[in-house]
Amino acid sequence: MAQTYELSASVRERVGKGAARALRREGLIPAVIYGDKQPALSIAINAKDATLRLHGGGFLTHTALIEVGGEKINVIARDYQLDPVKDTLVHVDFLRVSASSKITVDVPVHFLNQETCPGIKRGGVLNIVRHEVEMEVSANAIPEFIELDLAGADVGDSLHISAVKLPKGAKPTITDRDFTIATIAAPAGLKSEENKAEAEAE
Numbered sequence: 001m002a003q004t005y006e007l008s009a010s011v012r013e014r015v016g017k018g019a020a021r022a023l024r025r026e027g028l029i030p031a032v033i034y035g036d037k038q039p040a041l042s043i044a045i046n047a048k049d050a051t052l053r054l055h056g057g058g059f060l061t062h063t064a065l066i067e068v069g070g071e072k073i074n075v076i077a078r079d080y081q082l083d084p085v086k087d088t089l090v091h092v093d094f095l096r097v098s099a100s101s102k103i104t105v106d107v108p109v110h111f112l113n114q115e116t117c118p119g120i121k122r123g124g125v126l127n128i129v130r131h132e133v134e135m136e137v138s139a140n141a142i143p144e145f146i147e148l149d150l151a152g153a154d155v156g157d158s159l160h161i162s163a164v165k166l167p168k169g170a171k172p173t174i175t176d177r178d179f180t181i182a183t184i185a186a187p188a189g190l191k192s193e194e195n196k197a198e199a200e201a202e
Contacts, residue, residue: 005053006065012042020091029089033066033075036096043068051089054080061105061142063097074098076105076139097139104173106132108145109164109181117150119184124155127185133161134173143167148181158183 012019012030020030028044043066053059063076075094083090097103109131114120133146146164153159160178172179 004063004065006067007045007049007053009043009045009066009068011069012044015042024090029091031092031094033068033073033094033096036098036101038096041068041073045092047089050092054089058144061107061144063139063142064094066094074139076103076142099138099140101139102136103139103142104134104136105142107135107137107143107170108132110145110147111182112147112149113151117153117184119154119157120150122155123187124184125187126150127183128181129183130179130181133181135166135170136173137167137170141167141169143170146170150182150184153184155184155186 009031010028012023015030023030023044024047027047029047029050031043031045031050032040033043034040045066053062053064059077059080061076063074066073066075074097076097077092078095079093080089081091082088095103109128111126111128114126117124117126120126135143135146137143146166148159148164150159158180159182160180161172161174162178164181166172
């Protein structure tokens, strides 16, 4: 399950560009907490702490506990903005979540047994179609990743979502087809030999 982190925040009394600039000069960044049929709450969070979380990975897939005025709110970051010039974090949108919340997240795909994969050992190339899979999951059980085993894959094989053992309670948002996650492509040399053989056969 995805990890949880904590952030401290204060309520923002003023909103707007001028107020946001003033916050950033103080080492804070504006953020908002919304959802769960409650009014949006404008807050300010520590820029350094939030930036560390952003660059630590999983920012959009890890739930957080934000303490605001003595109240602790379970959230997940849904969007963030970076300064177009400095590339620094300037704003974060958080969504309130609970144990019963269902949310959509992009879950990374990890590929197992690449070193023993028959197709790769023959010179084939792992062609990754989807590095992440969009999934609907419970907010309290967000998977860190899903795994695709390449142990039996050969050159020319396509590997689909049906080959993945999905975590409990998680399901892909694409439900109308068994979509491809990766293929084992033939190496250039093998392709040219096959094309030559086909040409001679004709």
